[in-house]
Amino acid sequence: MMRFPFRRKRPPALADSGPRARVVIVGGGFGGLRAAKAFADAPVQVTLVDRRNHHLFQPLLYQVATAALSPADIAQPIRSVLRGQSNVEVILAGVNSIDVAAKEVVLDEDVGRLRYDYLILAAGANHAYFGHDEWAPSAPGLKTLEDALDIRRRILTSFEEAEHEPDPARRKALMTFVVVGAGPTGVEMAGAIAEIARFSLARDFRHIDTRDAKVILLEAGPQLLGAFPDRLSRHALRDLERLGVDVRFGKPVTAITPDAVTVGDEIIPANTIVWAAGVQASPLGRSLGVDLDRAGRVLINPDLSVPGHPEIYVIGDMASLKDARGRPFPGVAQVAMQQGAWAAANIQGAIEGRRVRPFRYRDLGNMATIGRNSAVADIRGLRLTGFVAWLAWAVVHILNLIGFRNRVLVALQWLWDYLTFQRGARLITGVAAD
Amino acid sequence: MMRFPFRRKRPPALADSGPRARVVIVGGGFGGLRAAKAFADAPVQVTLVDRRNHHLFQPLLYQVATAALSPADIAQPIRSVLRGQSNVEVILAGVNSIDVAAKEVVLDEDVGRLRYDYLILAAGANHAYFGHDEWAPSAPGLKTLEDALDIRRRILTSFEEAEHEPDPARRKALMTFVVVGAGPTGVEMAGAIAEIARFSLARDFRHIDTRDAKVILLEAGPQLLGAFPDRLSRHALRDLERLGVDVRFGKPVTAITPDAVTVGDEIIPANTIVWAAGVQASPLGRSLGVDLDRAGRVLINPDLSVPGHPEIYVIGDMASLKDARGRPFPGVAQVAMQQGAWAAANIQGAIEGRRVRPFRYRDLGNMATIGRNSAVADIRGLRLTGFVAWLAWAVVHILNLIGFRNRVLVALQWLWDYLTFQRGARLITGVAAD
16 A cells, blocks of 8 residues: 555656645546646645546437447546646546545555545436336446446347347337436437437338337426426427427336336336436545435535535535525536536635635526427526527537547537438447457 | 248338349458448348447557547448348348258347358458467457457556556556567557557656557567568568567467466566457358368358358358469458459359359558558559558548548548547546446
């Protein structure tokens, strides 16, 4: 076991100006990465640790799951994003726990411990099955690139098997796709699967008509896109139904097996089931020994620090905080990014002896896409639907991707898909390579 | 168990013109795909079966393994390539064996049997370890997209682990990359790994200098790129050595473990080992009950048919055939493609009562690339090196990719990599998603 830093190729730029505060950031998602960038030129030594080598642009992950984009188009190596910042080092390792007393981050597999003066926890959330973890193998969620490739494989393989399935009942199950949960991810998945069946694959098979595929979107609550204004969520519903998606409200899923979903009294035979219904914060919050909410999020102070630990900040999907009107901040990228910058500013303030300030959120709006020419957007009161919303959605997402290369590649592929109705990443991979 | 075809969405275009000969093609690689296309408009019913849903452009697979391209850039769904040909159906299934007596292809997992009047076997080859299959987990070869992603993961993870490895000996092993076999794949892999270490990663790490990485290319024979003229192979050697690759000839590898390669008396500690030394034809050839060569290839007639079975053709990497001067045809894409077209023509000739003709090969040349601005090309006697060869290599490979979309995406990414010295697909994926 060793302590970082243990060796240094070249001295840090400001090494002579005395000992510098050590900041450790756990997680290279939207929050952690923004925090690391906010420390550029600050007299601190930053270590960002993530179990992945890449930052993932999660809002477009469903496009990898539905064969429109490649993993590399929406992911960027974290150390390459931060290469120009000489006061940042990046470590690829899992984090086991936080040793609050020793002020150390304990890494997995005896890689070592990271000492910190200040800690920013930004390890995000994973999907949760409300106490039914046994559903996970049958109904994968969508959080990582591996999840997305798994779902892509399931969708494409279902059509392939249906093509040579002689039993009509089994063929129908192979061509039934159930998405559980009608938040943005569920709506986007359901719309994209319907488009694959109706357009992209329509001419490719000889024995099945892919347009017979059934896409069912299940929502236990009363409406889809609950975070959006009523008019927009009704609009999204109409657009989904025009694509042929069967949207059902008000009944919770009670059982999931590899080949069926039970909702209320009804058993729906389905070969492909996608889970988009709930998340659980990273278990790292538990090792802080402070209060958590039901979803495992840390109940933080308004300044984003942890009660009793002014040196620890928790941000993004790991944090539970309410705004001035008592509404919880949603688990979206813009909250995480703004909190990342805010936590970094508060830490610099604390180092310089200034007072830390309570987090203030600047809500830039909300968007979700249903399919070609169809999206809903609520941008600071301006409510858009249809083609205009879809175009706004596309532009905002391309501009927010990291890296010029990815922006060009995604824009080109969208243009191509739009003109040809095709999807460029229709690969079934990950099967046994024999 | 059922027999194909068992159901049909719409009648085939020429269904009224009497019973049509059934052609089954096993394999959607260069040979099989070209054969299927050659049957366009022919009065035959073609079934192409492959265990993969995609045709893979293998000559660029090393670029996926070295993080320059994404899998989807060099792969295309087979049924999408053939969607316009109404007399072709595509089945995604593995082939278990050929029942020569019943004239049936036996599919894996009880999917069924495919009756044929004519059969084209084009199932290719896999890497072979010369009786040392135990080396496979330590030294993966490069045949599938999964192989490529596995090698990419190993290369990138080695640098990540070296960054926080305190033991100097272990760090040196992590930064040692051994490629076994100096044919085109081995040369291209060694050159690309050296470029990653020297250029792409050079500024990304804080504790290691990636330019210290050691790339060793081992070749048991006396020279690299054995199929090329001497002058070109010497030129390639010089270019590789300029990139810092340590090329060693004349000693066979005698042992491979997860962390070392033994060559002659020397044990080379290395964390990443890539196998590019030998291939073995698909085991399907065995079920024909005819003579095979040492690499498992079927010894075929000059017209590409199997001795005693004029209804069975074997092409590409599965076939063993010598040209008029007694030299075996090499296992490259252009041989497979020309044989695919030739076998299709001979089958049509046989159906129409014409005489089948012996295969004639039109050698269009040979190319291999070492790195930026560096390649060798032997095009019908015209011998190119350096930048000109590299440009010719790039143009030829882009033009031969299937699909306008892939051509544009690959060209753009190469341009981007060329200008920035970066690699756009530096993802470590496939790790446990916890």
